[in-house]
Amino acid sequence: MLGWSALAVGLLIWLGWPMDAHAxxxxxxxxxxxxRSNQLTGFGLVVGLDGTGDQTAQMPYTSQGMTNYLQQLGMTLPADAKMQMKNVAAVLVTAQLPAFARPGQMIDVTVSSMGNAKSLRGGTLITTPLKGADGEIYALAQGNLLVGGAGASGGGSKVQINHLSAGRIPAGAQVERSVPxxxxxxxxxxxxxxxxxxxxxxxxxxxxxxxxxxxxxxxxxxxxxxxxxxxxxxxxxxxxxxxxxxxxEATVPVAKVVINTRTGSIVMNQAVTLGPCAVAHGNLSVSISSTPVVSQPNPLSQGQTVTAEKTDIKITQDTGALIKMDAAPQLADLVRMLNGLGATPQDLLAILQAIKAAGAMNAELEVI
CATH class of the missing domain: 3.30.1360 (Gyrase A; domain 2)
Known part of the structure; x- marks a missing residue:
């Protein structure tokens, strides 16, 4: 069976193999x-939700936004009016204005909940001005949301697929101003x-x-x-x-090894070479076992039964032979020798760093 080390390092051949020089x-x-494109953003409201909108008590800007919108339509609410808007959610609308965009063209927008709405599925974004970094309005967004997720809850149980608090509107904004x-x-x-x-x-x-x-x-x-x-x-x-x-003609890139310490991923390009070196690798494992132990008092001693645990700790260290690694002028040779160490991807992270510190690898290590 192919081990994790062979699978992870073997993937390096496919990622780092040189392209056709004329492609x-x-x-x-x-x-x-x-x-270049320019980022646009705006504050908007999504209406028409099926009781999955913001809770007004915790999200005052939702009711304030709806009040301002109604005032623009000529409707003034009493000062003591309390609105229950479970079907409304406050959102942030973002979009990218592409280069050479002209007024009248349509662009896609992304709508993301900024409150405690449970879902934006089935909602409609009302007219939202989208502004650039200079504060000017460059587009107006409006339309029905497409939310890829689904969910249901009842009786204290909840099932959810994908994300429900963000959606997208294809061609949901119309450009109003061009950028020179x-x-x-x-x-x-x-x-x-x-x-x-x-x-x-x-x-x-x-x-x-x-x-x-x-x-x-x-x-x-x-x-x-x-x-x-x-x-x-x-x-x-x-x-x-x-x-x-x-x-x-394709140029040879700077020799670089990219290491992701969180996932154990290792990626290197075709410019990485290895000098002669020797590597000793051994595994260390610690096993802890706990066994319950019950201590009972003697009869008529008026003692109490006590429960304790007996813990056994065992440390096992596998022997690691010193392995000679010859010079590897090609990426395929380097991958083959790293696979021969039999190390896991997490172990390879430390091995590559040690080889670099020893001066046997002519590559830049980048940790992400």
Whole structure:
């Protein structure tokens, strides 16, 4: 049977195997700077719930929000009016305004309960302004929620599938204001690499100059490549569309081993190599057993029966032989030798850190 160590480390081959050198395009490693999405958020109310809304006594902002909404509709409630709104829930509505979005376009929104509502299933979001970081309204959201969960309760028992306090409205917001972008301004465009790497920046600039002509692209630093772009908007779009499809030879990434100490996951890329070293690994187990013991007094002694426990502690340590690990210039060799140790993923975390500390691994360890 395949052990956890073989399964976890064997997965590294699939995750770290190098891609085809000609399968990468510039659009996979870089994006136009300034062309990005913007986060929108707003406070709203979901109505039409089947008694699963907020409890008004604990959530005063729900009744306040409904009062403000009714006032906008021309309805004024008495000051001493007490509203029971089990069918209403206060929510936060979030969305992403994509680049080049124009008024009238529809975007998806996410609705999340901010109170103690039991479920948003079957609810309807009433008109909610969505604002950006500058406080301006960029979209209006409204619509029926789609909640993927389900639940039922009764007699003190409760059954729930998935999450009921959040939902989504596809095409639930209409864009009201566009965000200007520097795409059509100036005589140059900057490409921002997804990760800072001088070798990648140089290869991107060289590939663009080979296709579009010398002097079109220049690497500013390890993150930015500047392009001389046409002034005409239509020509500029065609210019960038052609650049994004230029094939780029894959670069060898920085050797890195990513370790997740919470789950025991280990991921390493194809640049990780190992020098000659020796590793001794042994398992230590502690077993504790408890046996109840009853102590009874002698007859006519007027004593009391006492219950106690007898605890036995046993420590077992398996022998660990010193295993020689030869130099591994390829990822497959490194994975095969780590599997040969017979260690669990949690043990491999400590082994890899020790190998790195001994100077036998030329990789950066990142713990997440």
């Amino acid at each position: 990468m395009r510039i659009k996979e490693v870089a994006a136009v700077q300034g062309v 972008t520097p795409f059509a301004l100036g005589d140059s465009i900057e490409l921002g690499l997804n990760s800072a790497d001088f070798q990648t920046a140089r290869r991107v600039a060289q590939a663009i100059n080979d296709r579009m002509g010398a002097g079109v692209a220049s690497a500013v630093d390890g993150r930015v490549v500047r392009l001389r772009a046409p002034a005409n908007p239509d020509e500029r779009v065609n210019f960038l569309a052609e650049i994004e499809e230029i094939p780029l």
